[in-house]
Amino acid sequence: MTLAISPLRPDETEAAVALWEACGLTRPWNDPRADIALALSRPSSTILAGRIDSKLVATAMTGSDGHRGWVYYLAVDPTAQRKGYGAAMMHAAAAWLREIGAPKLHVMIRSENLGVAAFYARLGYVKSDTITMATRL
Numbered sequence: 833m834t835l836a837i838s839p840l841r842p843d844e845t846e847a848a849v850a851l852w853e854a855c856g857l858t859r860p861w862n863d864p865r866a867d868i869a870l871a872l873s874r875p876s877s878t879i880l881a882g883r884i885d886s887k888l889v890a891t892a893m894t895g896s897d898g899h900r901g902w903v904y905y906l907a908v909d910p911t912a913q914r915k916g917y918g919a920a921m922m923h924a925a926a927a928w929l930r931e932i933g934a935p936k937l938h939v940m941i942r943s944e945n946l947g948v949a950a951f952y953a954r955l956g957y958v959k960s961d962t963i964t965m966a967t968r969l
């Protein structure tokens with residue numbers, strides 16, 4: 833079935849949060865609803881939604897920090913995985929970033945989720961020799 837991809841609507845927030853929970857992407861220190869509201873409120877970011885028959889089955893939050901593009905919350909419903917939807921979401925995110933002039937796309941993989949690197953490698957992504965560090969603002 834063809835995945836229809838367009839920006840997430842605010843009324844799909846709860847469906848997106850449920851999808852992220854099902855995919856193990858939520859963490860107690862992040863507020864997914866606030867993350868959705870922020871990403872949808874700026875011209876430099878968006879959340880792409882993939883739907884089958886109007887039902888949300890995939891997401892990819894994407895945006896540019898002014899230098900690089902990033903993808904977060906890449907999720908495909910566990911019952912719909914391995915059908916090419918994850919790849920389709922990453923292609924759509926790359927196209928969105930190209931459109932706003934971002935020259936490069938990075939993804940961060942949590943250390944407990946390193947197995948997913950094989951998915952990105954399948955799409956042609958190569959390991960970047962960096963570590964990320966962070967502070968709360």
Ligand SMILES: CC(C)(COP(=O)(O)OP(=O)(O)OC[C@H]1O[C@@H](n2cnc3c(N)ncnc32)[C@H](O)[C@@H]1OP(=O)(O)O)[C@@H](O)C(=O)NCCC(=O)NCCS
Binds near residue numbers: 855857906915918947
């Ligand atoms: C990662 C994820 C988005 C992949 O979605 P998907 O729809 O199953 O992926 P696709 O079907 O588009 O797979 C594309 C290719 O990658 C391969 N692939 C997918 N997941 C893989 C995995 N975990 N390990 C190895 N290869 C994988 C597929 O076999 C396919 O290869 P092919 O082109 O040879 O057929 C999905 O597994 C998911 O939502 N995981 C939980 C959330 C997560 O970890 N997100 C990423 C955070 S960094």
